[in-house]
Amino acid sequence: MRDNFGRNIDYIRLSLTDLCQLRCGYCVPDENVSCLKAHEQLTYDEIKEIVAVFSTLGVKKVKLTGGEPLLYPKIMSLIQDLKKLTGIEEVTLTTNGIKLPETMADLVKAGLDSVNISLDTLNPVHYAEITRVGRLEDALKGVTAAVESQIKKVKVNTVLLPSLTEADLRSLVNLAKDTRANVSFIEKMPMGNQVATSALSEAEIKHLLTQHYGEVTPFLQPLGNGPARYYEVEGFKGKVGFISAMSRHFCETCNRMRVTSDGFLKTCLAFSHGVNLKQAISDGCLEAKILEALQEKPKRHLFGQEVENKELKSMIQIGG
Numbered sequence: 001m002r003d004n005f006g007r008n009i010d011y012i013r014l015s016l017t018d019l020c021q022l023r024c025g026y027c028v029p030d031e032n033v034s035c036l037k038a039h040e041q042l043t044y045d046e047i048k049e050i051v052a053v054f055s056t057l058g059v060k061k062v063k064l065t066g067g068e069p070l071l072y073p074k075i076m077s078l079i080q081d082l083k084k085l086t087g088i089e090e091v092t093l094t095t096n097g098i099k100l101p102e103t104m105a106d107l108v109k110a111g112l113d114s115v116n117i118s119l120d121t122l123n124p125v126h127y128a129e130i131t132r133v134g135r136l137e138d139a140l141k142g143v144t145a146a147v148e149s150q151i152k153k154v155k156v157n158t159v160l161l162p163s164l165t166e167a168d169l170r171s172l173v174n175l176a177k178d179t180r181a182n183v184s185f186i187e188k189m190p191m192g193n194q195v196a197t198s199a200l201s202e203a204e205i206k207h208l209l210t211q212h213y214g215e216v217t218p219f220l221q222p223l224g225n226g227p228a229r230y231y232e233v234e235g236f237k238g239k240v241g242f243i244s245a246m247s248r249h250f251c252e253t254c255n256r257m258r259v260t261s262d263g264f265l266k267t268c269l270a271f272s273h274g275v276n277l278k279q280a281i282s283d284g285c286l287e288a289k290i291l292e293a294l295q296e297k298p299k300r301h302l303f304g305q306e307v308e309n310k311e312l313k314s315m316i317q318i319g320g
Protein backbone atom coordinates (compact mmCIF):
# COMPACT_ATOMS: atom_id res chain seq x y z
CA MET A 1 0.00 0.00 0.00
CA ARG A 2 1.86 3.12 -1.22
CA ASP A 3 0.96 6.69 -0.36
CA ASN A 4 1.33 9.75 -2.57
CA PHE A 5 4.97 10.14 -1.56
CA GLY A 6 5.89 6.57 -2.51
CA ARG A 7 6.07 5.35 1.09
CA ASN A 8 5.14 1.72 1.66
CA ILE A 9 2.65 1.45 4.53
CA ASP A 10 2.98 -2.00 6.05
CA TYR A 11 2.44 -1.28 9.75
CA ILE A 12 -0.57 -0.24 11.82
CA ARG A 13 -0.78 0.79 15.44
CA LEU A 14 -4.12 -0.30 16.78
CA SER A 15 -5.45 1.12 20.02
CA LEU A 16 -7.68 -1.32 21.92
CA THR A 17 -8.86 0.99 24.69
CA ASP A 18 -8.40 4.52 25.95
CA LEU A 19 -8.26 3.29 29.56
CA CYS A 20 -4.97 3.14 31.45
CA GLN A 21 -3.98 2.59 35.09
CA LEU A 22 -1.41 5.41 34.81
CA ARG A 23 -1.77 9.14 34.28
CA CYS A 24 1.61 10.22 32.83
CA GLY A 25 1.43 13.97 32.37
CA TYR A 26 2.82 14.05 28.81
CA CYS A 27 0.37 11.36 27.66
CA VAL A 28 -2.69 12.42 29.68
CA PRO A 29 -2.25 16.19 30.13
CA ASP A 30 -5.76 16.59 31.49
CA GLU A 31 -6.28 13.95 34.19
CA ASN A 32 -10.02 14.18 33.66
CA VAL A 33 -9.95 13.44 29.94
CA SER A 34 -13.21 11.64 29.26
CA CYS A 35 -13.19 8.01 28.21
CA LEU A 36 -15.08 6.52 25.31
CA LYS A 37 -18.45 4.94 25.98
CA ALA A 38 -18.77 1.22 25.29
CA HIS A 39 -20.88 1.71 22.14
CA GLU A 40 -18.32 4.15 20.70
CA GLN A 41 -15.50 1.59 20.83
CA LEU A 42 -14.70 -0.83 18.07
CA THR A 43 -16.15 -4.26 18.73
CA TYR A 44 -13.97 -7.36 18.67
CA ASP A 45 -15.31 -8.31 15.23
CA GLU A 46 -14.80 -4.80 13.88
CA ILE A 47 -11.16 -4.88 15.02
CA LYS A 48 -10.63 -8.21 13.26
CA GLU A 49 -12.34 -6.95 10.10
CA ILE A 50 -10.21 -3.81 10.02
CA VAL A 51 -6.94 -5.72 10.40
CA ALA A 52 -8.08 -8.29 7.82
CA VAL A 53 -8.67 -5.55 5.25
CA PHE A 54 -5.36 -3.89 6.08
CA SER A 55 -3.62 -7.23 5.61
CA THR A 56 -5.06 -7.62 2.10
CA LEU A 57 -3.70 -4.13 1.36
CA GLY A 58 -0.18 -5.13 2.39
CA VAL A 59 0.03 -4.46 6.12
CA LYS A 60 2.30 -7.05 7.73
CA LYS A 61 2.82 -5.75 11.25
CA VAL A 62 0.35 -4.75 13.95
CA LYS A 63 1.19 -3.06 17.23
CA LEU A 64 -1.49 -3.30 19.91
CA THR A 65 -1.59 -0.17 22.01
CA GLY A 66 -3.96 1.95 24.08
CA GLY A 67 -4.60 3.30 26.70
CA GLU A 68 -3.26 0.14 28.21
CA PRO A 69 -3.83 -2.80 25.84
CA LEU A 70 -3.51 -5.38 28.63
CA LEU A 71 -6.76 -3.96 30.06
CA TYR A 72 -8.54 -5.16 26.92
CA PRO A 73 -10.48 -8.20 28.15
CA LYS A 74 -10.08 -10.42 25.06
CA ILE A 75 -6.43 -9.61 24.42
CA MET A 76 -5.26 -13.23 24.19
CA SER A 77 -7.85 -14.40 21.69
CA LEU A 78 -7.39 -11.21 19.68
CA ILE A 79 -3.66 -11.87 19.33
CA GLN A 80 -4.40 -15.45 18.26
CA ASP A 81 -6.98 -14.30 15.71
CA LEU A 82 -4.78 -11.56 14.25
CA LYS A 83 -1.87 -13.97 13.93
CA LYS A 84 -4.07 -16.28 11.85
CA LEU A 85 -4.69 -13.60 9.22
CA THR A 86 -2.86 -14.25 5.96
CA GLY A 87 -0.19 -11.60 5.50
CA ILE A 88 0.12 -10.59 9.16
CA GLU A 89 3.68 -11.50 10.08
CA GLU A 90 4.04 -9.83 13.46
CA VAL A 91 1.71 -8.86 16.27
CA THR A 92 3.44 -6.86 18.98
CA LEU A 93 2.30 -4.87 21.97
CA THR A 94 3.29 -1.77 23.94
CA THR A 95 2.44 -1.71 27.63
CA ASN A 96 3.18 0.04 30.90
CA GLY A 97 4.21 -3.43 32.12
CA ILE A 98 2.01 -3.52 35.21
CA LYS A 99 -0.02 -6.54 34.14
CA LEU A 100 2.86 -8.46 32.54
CA PRO A 101 3.65 -10.70 35.54
CA GLU A 102 0.26 -12.41 35.26
CA THR A 103 -0.11 -12.24 31.45
CA MET A 104 3.34 -12.77 29.95
CA ALA A 105 3.18 -16.56 29.64
CA ASP A 106 -0.25 -16.43 27.96
CA LEU A 107 0.85 -13.63 25.63
CA VAL A 108 3.69 -15.83 24.41
CA LYS A 109 1.30 -18.77 24.01
CA ALA A 110 -1.11 -16.58 22.06
CA GLY A 111 1.70 -15.82 19.60
CA LEU A 112 2.80 -12.31 20.55
CA ASP A 113 6.08 -11.57 18.75
CA SER A 114 7.56 -8.86 20.94
CA VAL A 115 6.74 -6.55 23.79
CA ASN A 116 7.63 -2.90 24.42
CA ILE A 117 7.50 -1.62 27.99
CA SER A 118 7.20 2.11 28.57
CA LEU A 119 9.34 3.17 31.50
CA ASP A 120 10.67 6.70 31.86
CA THR A 121 12.74 6.39 35.00
CA LEU A 122 14.10 3.85 37.48
CA ASN A 123 13.82 6.30 40.34
CA PRO A 124 10.74 5.38 42.43
CA VAL A 125 10.01 8.98 43.43
CA HIS A 126 10.26 10.25 39.85
CA TYR A 127 8.14 7.32 38.65
CA ALA A 128 5.37 8.22 41.09
CA GLU A 129 5.59 11.87 39.95
CA ILE A 130 5.62 11.11 36.22
CA THR A 131 2.79 8.56 36.31
CA ARG A 132 0.86 10.45 39.05
CA VAL A 133 -0.43 7.15 40.44
CA GLY A 134 2.03 4.35 39.63
CA ARG A 135 4.56 2.34 41.67
CA LEU A 136 7.93 1.62 40.08
CA GLU A 137 8.10 -1.85 41.62
CA ASP A 138 5.01 -2.92 39.65
CA ALA A 139 6.54 -1.84 36.35
CA LEU A 140 9.84 -3.51 37.22
CA LYS A 141 8.13 -6.82 37.92
CA GLY A 142 6.72 -6.49 34.40
CA VAL A 143 10.19 -5.95 32.93
CA THR A 144 11.47 -9.03 34.77
CA ALA A 145 8.52 -11.11 33.58
CA ALA A 146 9.21 -10.05 29.98
CA VAL A 147 12.98 -10.63 29.92
CA GLU A 148 12.59 -14.01 31.65
CA SER A 149 9.84 -15.14 29.27
CA GLN A 150 10.15 -16.91 25.92
CA ILE A 151 9.13 -13.78 23.97
CA LYS A 152 11.45 -13.10 21.05
CA LYS A 153 12.14 -9.43 21.73
CA VAL A 154 11.77 -7.07 24.69
CA LYS A 155 12.17 -3.34 24.41
CA VAL A 156 12.04 -0.63 27.05
CA ASN A 157 10.90 2.77 25.76
CA THR A 158 11.87 5.86 27.71
CA VAL A 159 10.45 9.27 26.84
CA LEU A 160 13.18 11.84 27.36
CA LEU A 161 11.74 14.17 29.98
CA PRO A 162 13.54 17.20 31.43
CA SER A 163 13.47 15.48 34.85
CA LEU A 164 15.69 12.60 33.62
CA THR A 165 18.99 12.84 35.46
CA GLU A 166 22.30 11.37 34.35
CA ALA A 167 22.13 8.83 37.18
CA ASP A 168 18.68 7.79 36.08
CA LEU A 169 19.77 7.54 32.49
CA ARG A 170 22.61 5.23 33.50
CA SER A 171 20.24 2.96 35.43
CA LEU A 172 18.05 2.67 32.35
CA VAL A 173 21.05 2.04 30.11
CA ASN A 174 22.13 -0.69 32.54
CA LEU A 175 18.95 -2.58 31.64
CA ALA A 176 20.42 -2.99 28.16
CA LYS A 177 23.79 -3.88 29.66
CA ASP A 178 22.53 -6.53 32.08
CA THR A 179 19.42 -7.94 30.38
CA ARG A 180 18.39 -8.81 26.83
CA ALA A 181 16.08 -5.76 26.68
CA ASN A 182 16.83 -3.12 24.07
CA VAL A 183 16.40 0.35 25.57
CA SER A 184 15.18 3.20 23.35
CA PHE A 185 15.11 6.88 24.19
CA ILE A 186 12.24 8.75 22.60
CA GLU A 187 11.99 12.49 22.15
CA LYS A 188 8.76 13.81 23.61
CA MET A 189 6.34 14.98 20.97
CA PRO A 190 4.40 18.17 21.75
CA MET A 191 0.91 16.78 21.27
CA GLY A 192 -1.95 19.26 21.05
CA ASN A 193 -1.01 22.51 22.68
CA GLN A 194 1.89 21.07 24.67
CA VAL A 195 5.17 22.88 24.26
CA ALA A 196 8.34 21.13 23.20
CA THR A 197 10.61 20.57 26.20
CA SER A 198 14.32 20.11 26.15
CA ALA A 199 15.92 17.10 27.78
CA LEU A 200 19.12 15.15 27.29
CA SER A 201 19.76 14.94 23.56
CA GLU A 202 20.75 11.91 21.50
CA ALA A 203 24.28 13.35 21.10
CA GLU A 204 24.61 13.91 24.87
CA ILE A 205 23.43 10.39 25.65
CA LYS A 206 25.81 8.87 23.11
CA HIS A 207 28.63 10.90 24.65
CA LEU A 208 27.72 9.60 28.12
CA LEU A 209 27.61 6.04 26.82
CA THR A 210 31.10 6.37 25.36
CA GLN A 211 32.42 7.99 28.54
CA HIS A 212 31.04 5.35 30.88
CA TYR A 213 30.83 2.15 28.86
CA GLY A 214 33.25 2.34 25.92
CA GLU A 215 32.79 2.11 22.19
CA VAL A 216 29.34 2.73 20.72
CA THR A 217 28.77 1.35 17.20
CA PRO A 218 25.72 1.72 14.96
CA PHE A 219 23.70 -1.48 14.67
CA LEU A 220 22.43 -1.52 11.12
CA GLN A 221 20.01 -4.45 11.04
CA PRO A 222 16.31 -3.66 11.54
CA LEU A 223 15.13 -4.36 15.09
CA GLY A 224 11.65 -2.93 15.48
CA ASN A 225 8.75 -1.67 13.39
CA GLY A 226 10.05 1.73 12.63
CA PRO A 227 12.40 4.58 12.97
CA ALA A 228 14.58 3.74 16.01
CA ARG A 229 18.32 3.84 15.29
CA TYR A 230 20.20 1.37 17.43
CA TYR A 231 23.73 1.15 18.77
CA GLU A 232 25.74 -1.68 20.16
CA VAL A 233 27.80 -1.00 23.22
CA GLU A 234 30.70 -3.23 24.14
CA GLY A 235 29.71 -5.81 26.77
CA PHE A 236 25.97 -5.06 26.53
CA LYS A 237 23.38 -7.82 26.10
CA GLY A 238 20.78 -5.44 24.62
CA LYS A 239 21.07 -2.49 22.24
CA VAL A 240 20.50 1.20 22.93
CA GLY A 241 18.26 3.07 20.50
CA PHE A 242 16.96 6.53 19.74
CA ILE A 243 13.68 7.69 18.27
CA SER A 244 14.32 11.34 17.64
CA ALA A 245 11.12 12.44 15.95
CA MET A 246 11.71 16.11 16.68
CA SER A 247 15.40 16.70 16.07
CA ARG A 248 15.76 14.33 13.10
CA HIS A 249 12.34 13.73 11.75
CA PHE A 250 12.14 10.53 9.77
CA CYS A 251 8.83 11.12 8.01
CA GLU A 252 10.27 10.28 4.59
CA THR A 253 10.47 6.65 5.74
CA CYS A 254 7.16 6.62 7.63
CA ASN A 255 5.55 3.19 7.21
CA ARG A 256 2.52 3.46 9.47
CA MET A 257 -1.07 4.44 10.11
CA ARG A 258 -2.96 4.47 13.39
CA VAL A 259 -6.42 3.29 14.36
CA THR A 260 -7.86 4.66 17.59
CA SER A 261 -10.06 2.54 19.85
CA ASP A 262 -13.19 4.18 18.39
CA GLY A 263 -12.07 3.26 14.89
CA PHE A 264 -10.67 6.54 13.64
CA LEU A 265 -7.92 5.99 11.08
CA LYS A 266 -5.15 8.56 11.49
CA THR A 267 -2.52 8.97 8.84
CA CYS A 268 -0.15 11.11 10.94
CA LEU A 269 0.18 11.69 14.69
CA ALA A 270 0.38 15.45 14.34
CA PHE A 271 -2.79 16.01 12.31
CA SER A 272 -6.43 15.40 13.20
CA HIS A 273 -7.66 14.30 9.80
CA GLY A 274 -8.51 10.73 8.89
CA VAL A 275 -11.57 8.57 8.38
CA ASN A 276 -14.10 6.89 10.64
CA LEU A 277 -13.67 3.15 10.04
CA LYS A 278 -16.54 2.17 12.35
CA GLN A 279 -18.85 4.11 10.06
CA ALA A 280 -17.11 2.69 6.98
CA ILE A 281 -17.82 -0.85 8.20
CA SER A 282 -21.51 -0.14 8.61
CA ASP A 283 -21.54 1.56 5.18
CA GLY A 284 -19.79 -1.45 3.61
CA CYS A 285 -16.88 0.60 2.23
CA LEU A 286 -13.98 -0.18 4.56
CA GLU A 287 -11.30 -0.78 1.95
CA ALA A 288 -12.30 2.29 -0.09
CA LYS A 289 -12.16 4.52 3.00
CA ILE A 290 -8.73 3.21 4.00
CA LEU A 291 -7.42 3.92 0.50
CA GLU A 292 -9.04 7.37 0.58
CA ALA A 293 -7.25 8.17 3.86
CA LEU A 294 -3.96 6.89 2.44
CA GLN A 295 -4.07 9.59 -0.25
CA GLU A 296 -4.31 12.24 2.48
CA LYS A 297 -1.25 11.10 4.42
CA PRO A 298 0.86 14.23 4.94
CA LYS A 299 4.45 14.47 3.80
CA ARG A 300 5.72 15.19 7.31
CA HIS A 301 4.51 15.89 10.83
CA LEU A 302 5.06 19.68 11.37
CA PHE A 303 4.92 19.31 15.17
CA GLY A 304 5.50 22.64 16.89
CA GLN A 305 4.06 24.69 14.00
CA GLU A 306 0.65 26.32 13.77
CA VAL A 307 -1.12 24.26 11.12
CA GLU A 308 -4.64 23.58 10.01
CA ASN A 309 -6.03 20.28 11.31
CA LYS A 310 -3.58 20.20 14.21
CA GLU A 311 -4.23 17.11 16.38
CA LEU A 312 -5.54 18.24 19.76
CA LYS A 313 -6.15 14.80 21.23
CA SER A 314 -3.75 13.45 23.81
CA MET A 315 -1.62 10.36 23.27
CA ILE A 316 -3.75 8.19 25.56
CA GLN A 317 -6.63 8.75 23.12
CA ILE A 318 -4.49 7.83 20.12
CA GLY A 319 -2.07 5.14 21.21
CA GLY A 320 1.36 6.69 20.61
Ligand code: SAM
Pocket residue numbers: 020026027065066067068069094095096097116117118157159186187188189190191315316319320
Ligand atom coordinates in the same frame (compact mmCIF):
# COMPACT_ATOMS: atom_id res chain seq x y z
N1 SAM B 1 -0.01 2.08 27.88
C1 SAM B 1 0.84 1.62 26.83
C2 SAM B 1 2.29 1.95 27.12
O1 SAM B 1 2.56 2.46 28.22
O2 SAM B 1 3.15 1.66 26.28
C3 SAM B 1 0.45 2.08 25.44
C4 SAM B 1 -0.04 3.46 25.22
S1 SAM B 1 1.17 4.72 25.32
C5 SAM B 1 0.20 6.07 24.69
C6 SAM B 1 2.24 4.35 23.98
C7 SAM B 1 3.56 5.08 23.99
O3 SAM B 1 3.36 6.46 23.73
C8 SAM B 1 4.32 5.01 25.31
O4 SAM B 1 5.63 4.51 25.08
C9 SAM B 1 4.38 6.45 25.75
O5 SAM B 1 5.53 6.73 26.49
C10 SAM B 1 4.37 7.17 24.42
N2 SAM B 1 3.99 8.58 24.52
C11 SAM B 1 2.91 9.11 25.11
N3 SAM B 1 2.90 10.46 24.99
C12 SAM B 1 4.02 10.79 24.30
C13 SAM B 1 4.58 12.02 23.84
N4 SAM B 1 3.98 13.19 24.07
N5 SAM B 1 5.73 11.96 23.14
C14 SAM B 1 6.34 10.78 22.88
N6 SAM B 1 5.85 9.59 23.27
C15 SAM B 1 4.72 9.59 23.98
